[in-house]
Amino acid sequence: KKAPSNYxxxxxxxxxxxxxKKLPKAxxxxxxxxxxxxxxxxxxxxxxxxxxxxxxxFNKARYxxxxxxxxxxxxxxxxxxxxxxxxxQKNKKQISQLQELLKTLCKxxxxxxxxxxxxxxxxxxxxxxxxxxxxxxxxxxxxxSYYDRQMWSHLAKSMQxxxxxxxxxxxxxxxMSYLKxxxxxxxxxxxxxxDSGEYKSLKTFLKTLDKNRYxxxxxxxxxxxIPCYFxxxxxxxDFRRDFLKKxxxxxxxxWKNPYHYLRLLGDLYFYLCYQGKNxxxxxxxxxxxxxxxxxxxxxxxxxxxxxxxxRIRVGIISSHVYKQSVSDFYEYFYKSFPKDFYVVAxxxxxSKDDDVTRRVRSSIDQYYTIDTKWEEAKDKIAxxxxxxxxxxxxxxxxxxxxxSYTRLAPIQCVLMGHPQTTGVPTMDYFLSSEIYEMETxxxxxxxxxxxxxxxxxxxxxxxVDPSLFPIESLKLPLKSDDSVxxxxxxxFKIHPSFDEVVYxxxxxxxxxxxxxxxxxxxxxxxxxxxxKKCQExxxxxxxxxxxxxxxxxxxxxxxxxxxxxxxxxxxxTTLQVLNAGTPVVTLETxxxxxxxxxxxYRYMGVTDCIAQTREEYIDIAxxxxxxxxxxxxxxxxxxxxxxxxxxxxxxxxxxxQVLRDLCQNHGLIRPKN
Numbered sequence: 001k002k003a004p005s006n007y008x009x010x011x012x013x014x015x016x017x018x019x020x021k022k023l024p025k026a027x028x029x030x031x032x033x034x035x036x037x038x039x040x041x042x043x044x045x046x047x048x049x050x051x052x053x054x055x056x057x058f059n060k061a062r063y064x065x066x067x068x069x070x071x072x073x074x075x076x077x078x079x080x081x082x083x084x085x086x087x088x089q090k091n092k093k094q095i096s097q098l099q100e101l102l103k104t105l106c107k108x109x110x111x112x113x114x115x116x117x118x119x120x121x122x123x124x125x126x127x128x129x130x131x132x133x134x135x136x137x138x139x140x141x142x143x144x145s146y147y148d149r150q151m152w153s154h155l156a157k158s159m160q161x162x163x164x165x166x167x168x169x170x171x172x173x174x175x176m177s178y179l180k181x182x183x184x185x186x187x188x189x190x191x192x193x194x195d196s197g198e199y200k201s202l203k204t205f206l207k208t209l210d211k212n213r214y215x216x217x218x219x220x221x222x223x224x225x226i227p228c229y230f231x232x233x234x235x236x237x238d239f240r241r242d243f244l245k246k247x248x249x250x251x252x253x254x255w256k257n258p259y260h261y262l263r264l265l266g267d268l269y270f271y272l273c274y275q276g277k278n279x280x281x282x283x284x285x286x287x288x289x290x291x292x293x294x295x296x297x298x299x300x301x302x303x304x305x306x307x308x309x310x311r312i313r314v315g316i317i318s319s320h321v322y323k324q325s326v327s328d329f330y331e332y333f334y335k336s337f338p339k340d341f342y343v344v345a346x347x348x349x350x351s352k353d354d355d356v357t358r359r360v361r362s363s364i365d366q367y368y369t370i371d372t373k374w375e376e377a378k379d380k381i382a383x384x385x386x387x388x389x390x391x392x393x394x395x396x397x398x399x400x401x402x403x404s405y406t407r408l409a410p411i412q413c414v415l416m417g418h419p420q421t422t423g424v425p426t427m428d429y430f431l432s433s434e435i436y437e438m439e440t441x442x443x444x445x446x447x448x449x450x451x452x453x454x455x456x457x458x459x460x461x462x463x464v465d466p467s468l469f470p471i472e473s474l475k476l477p478l479k480s481d482d483s484v485x486x487x488x489x490x491x492f493k494i495h496p497s498f499d500e501v502v503y504x505x506x507x508x509x510x511x512x513x514x515x516x517x518x519x520x521x522x523x524x525x526x527x528x529x530x531x532k533k534c535q536e537x538x539x540x541x542x543x544x545x546x547x548x549x550x551x552x553x554x555x556x557x558x559x560x561x562x563x564x565x566x567x568x569x570x571x572x573t574t575l576q577v578l579n580a581g582t583p584v585v586t587l588e589t590x591x592x593x594x595x596x597x598x599x600x601y602r603y604m605g606v607t608d609c610i611a612q613t614r615e616e617y618i619d620i621a622x623x624x625x626x627x628x629x630x631x632x633x634x635x636x637x638x639x640x641x642x643x644x645x646x647x648x649x650x651x652x653x654x655x656x657q658v659l660r661d662l663c664q665n666h667g668l669i670r671p672k673n
Contacts, residue, residue, distance in 0.1 A: 006559055007038045018047050027051045042072045046081060053085055065416030076112060077107050077538050083121045084618025087128060087566055098126040106335060123151065132158040135559045144174065148288030149182050155190065163545055165521045168192065183214070187264065189473050190221075194266075196521035197494075203229045216253055217264045224289075224422065228271040228492040229525055236275050236496070240282070242520070247285040259375040259402055263400055265399040273420040273593055276491055276567030278444055283423025287405075287446075291425060294405035296379050311342040312663050315386040315409060315471055316364075318417075319397045321347045322354045325572035326393045326417040332458035335363035339673045341656070344384050346377060350397060374399040381408045387668045388659055394427070411662055419571070419593040421445040431458070431658065433651060435599040436592055454651035455603060461646040462553055464580045469547065469554035477512055486555065487563040488573055491522040497614070498565055499533040504618045505563075506537040509625045514563070519544035556580040560631065561624040564597055566617075571596040572613055578642050583609050583624055583634035587617045604641040609634060 017026035030048040034040045049064035069078050079102055086094035106113040126135035133187055135158045151174035159168035170188045193202040208220040209403040230236045255261045269286055272279055274397045320326035337343045348370035361367040370377045389409035395418035395426040404424050414422055415431045423446050433456035442449045505512050523543055531538040557580040564570050574597045577584045586597035588610055598610045611617035624631050663669050
């Protein structure tokens with residue numbers, strides 16, 4: 001201020017602001033220098049580019065990077081800056097090219113290879129390219145004091161991708177010792193504890209947030225927390241009794257922006273349906289808590305005129321329009337609506353867009369990529385003046401669950417992507433299938449159940465190569481005549497009641513070897529619980545790492561038999577197993593989430609592997625292992641009859657007709673022009 005014409009000091013001050021991440025102040029000075037034509041040093045030109053980059057002004061950042069290289073030439077610093085720009089814009093091709101160039105230059109100039117700026121970008125680019133081992137190696141060369149929130153978060157996720165689950169936890173705990181009040185890292189740590197079955201540890205951690213500005217939210221989260229792991233069936237019964245009492249007396253604060261606070265609560269209800277009970281009462285009680293603070297209806301502030309025609313206007317709202325089990329079920333349904341429908345999709349994927357995303361986008365009338373919060377998309381949804389709004393997987397993502405309390409179409413439907421009732425009063429219909437549901441199934445839903453006739457999904461058949469991954473590739477202590485059983489389900493599906501199956505199978509078949517997938521810290525808890533039950537027999541229980549999809553399909557085909565979990569079984573998984581031609585043992589349970597496999601079997605006309613009791617389940621599993629003739633007969637029947645399960649369009653066509661009928665019944669069919 002005392003020496004306004006001393007531009008050397010001005011450059012220095014702008015650089016200090018940039019280092020302190022006070023970007024608006026830095027930009028203000030740099031732009032003033034630019035206006036006075038005093039932006040004359042290489043560092044200032046580069047810093048201006050970086051300030052634009054860090055404030056997401058990518059075009060300006062690129063312009064000043066080009067200017068820098070034109071004036072001063074291409075060097076390590078400018079290449080590293082270009083890599084930063086490519087990472088921020090998620091340009092995979094450029095990231096890969098620039099990273100290789102940067103690595104080469106670092107080898108030529110070893111004095112800079114441990115530069116923090118370079119290591120950070122090499123870490124971030126490796127993470128983006130899914131080279132997680134390489135990413136971790138760069139992070140380990142860097143002092144943790146240089147890590148920001150993003151780097152801590154990505155390092156933890158890299159550990160998870162590499163199946164170093166204990167290290168993932170250690171990284172997040174260390175992160176919070178450096179960034180004590182970081183909300184993002186705290187939420188990531190909470191999710192890790194929740195998904196690991198660390199119910200008590202999570203409650204203890206939530207208590208440490210009593211002085212946080214969101215303390216009332218975290219207290220509510222503590223009160224309505226649902227474990228994903230139980231030691232016994234009695235523990236489940238006791239928890240449900242106490243939890244229901246708590247819900248009945250619970251009141252919730254009426255926040256000005258409820259969505260923001262509820263987002264911090266997360267998907268509280270997700271693990272309920274894995275407990276094996278009728279969830280109507282519980283989900284209704286949860287709904288009674290949330291519906292008091294969430295809007296029931298919504299109208300546009302500025303009504304837009306929409307060109308109307310005779311077509312039925314259908315909206316699909318999802319966070320899973322990419323290669324994932326929900327889209328494996330419903331991709332054909334999304335893409336193949338008849339011409340009397342106008343189809344709009346509202347999509348905010350929890351993973352990256354891929355070929356599935358692109359195929360769906362190109363096949364429908366209107367596709368909105370939601371890049372804001374879900375509740376901010378209400379205008380887009382309401383403006384489409386839909387007749388029907390379909391939620392394919394309601395209950396898997398918390399934002400969509402809370403949004404669903406607001407009616408955005410005259411008819412709102414739920415599909416089977418998450419196979420349980422929602423309890424949400426604005427959800428009118430649950431579209432299931434006649435081949436899955438019991439005659440008394442309406443009592444399992446708060447919505448009106450519509451069991452559609454025919455096979456409800458059009459599922460693609462995958463190529464299976466048994467030679468690709470023989471069982472010997474696992475390097476387990478197996479003998480050539482062992483009965484190798486595989487339970488390829490996520491750990492939170494392994495209910496305490498399933499432990500008896502494992503114990504009895506090991507006891508009755510001395511050659512039984514049983515494999516599970518080691519997918520998280522929760523797998524360790526399941527492993528200990530099984531060891532406690534099976535004692536010495538647990539030597540024949542193995543937890544294997546997740547495989548690539550082709551190897552996984554190959555392994556399925558090479559196993560003696562597949563064990564389906566209960567009371568929550570497999571939907572997508574069972575189709576993969578039957579595609580591989582391997583018999584899967586299933587226990588026919590009461591609720592949809594445990595009835596997919598019996599539905600597939602009955603639709604094929606193969607029923608010998610369907611059990612009605614746990615004892616019968618064990619009998620079938622033992623027989624498949626010890627009676628080779630029975631096993632071969634099951635394989636033969638499956639291979640001869642499985643074709644009806646794949647590329648079957650019958651039920652999908654009937655679903656479209658159900659949607660027409662609903663519109664007719666609600667008086668929403670418009671006369672043709």
